[in-house]
């Protein structure tokens with residue numbers, strides 16, 4: 001009976017409000033067609049989420065370093081890129097490996113932007129921008145002195161870029177740049193406004209919007225997001241500010257747990273702002289009030305004091321034998337099961353080796369050493385449990401709930 005109660009508790013809001021799945025800060029977020037959400041992290045993972053249920057549907061650990069940027073293409077595919085200089089295109093819903101790799105090596109990529117016509121632009125740390133055409137082929141745009149840090153497509157199909165050289169540029173169809181602004185200080189973020197126009201920000205925490213200058217904080221701006229009539233900015237100091245446009249009126253400065261954040265995205269109806277945190281979590285905020293949504297750290301039910309420990313797993317693992325597909329395999333029947341042996345689940349080659357049998361000792365080892373140390377090459381997020389009490393609670397919980 002209590003097991004049933006647990007399923008209900010675990011399936012409820014905590015998951016839906018707060019998504020925990022990354023093994024490091026969440027560096028990029030992208031809203032996907034149909035209301036899905038994708039996130040990318042310093043842990044090299046890309047995760048596809050079902051935001052309404054809080055479930056992770058797929059984890060891909062393919063990049064060789066931090067994933068700095070995501071872009072949703074109009075056809076439902078997702079582009080990802082980062083430290084390793086590779087650019088990947090993923091099929092709708094995600095996969096273990098990309099469907100296409102338009103750039104297999106190159107300078108680290110700081111930003112990506114997808115145009116409504118399917119063109120994809122990538123900002124290189126080497127100072128070049130590469131633009132990939134939907135049908136194949138690419139061109140290289142050079143002009144920035146130093147790394148390109150941010151990209152956006154203007155309403156008129158013009159590519160906009162910003163760089164560490166302090167300039168903001170517009171590129172015409174022939175690939176010739178015009179300098180739109182020269183700020184002296186490195187630029188860190190750009191966003192094209194839905195009705196036309198551009199927001200850009202830099203190291204000094206100021207967001208420039210045409211003639212307006214909006215103070216986001218006194219530290220570098222790390223992310224900007226826009227929706228019709230709205231602009232959000234996050235700074236490295238932990239300030240997240242929401243303004244209404246076009247007048248630039250301050251709506252809210254977010255106050256709550258999980259700050260600072262590295263990434264921002266509005267939901268499709270602009271009622272919700274998602275933030276990707278330094279603390280590895282993705283949180284939801286109500287745009288109308290600026291409030292952190294839902295119970296942020298719900299108390300575990302008194303009847304199941306150990307259930308709390310499983311919250312770190314619930315986004316990716318079911319406990320039921322017949323669950324719908326999630327990012328990780330169901331943990332039903334875990335103890336005594338050989339690693340990587342669940343039929344129908346596509347394990348990484350490391351887990352598929354099956355050289356471990358799961359029991360109290362091996363699960364404990366997984367979370368004291370960390371999955372990355374015990375099973376290098378696994379798609380599990382990097383996570384370690386420092387507190388022996390937490391680990392003991394997790395093991396007690398798993399022993400009961402996975403039977």
Ligand code: HEC
Pocket residue numbers: 020021022047056059309310312313314315316317327328329334338339340341342346347348350351358363377378379380381394
């Ligand atoms: C972001 C999603 C995610 C989270 C959060 C997560 N896991 Fe996993 N887990 C996975 C994936 C993906 C795999 C399969 C990995 C592979 O094939 O390399 C996996 C595999 C496992 C396995 C091996 C299962 C088998 O059939 O061999 C165990 C055990 C496990 N996870 C336990 C946990 C526990 C306990 C937690 C919480 C403390 C947790 N995981 C949190 C995604 C996750």
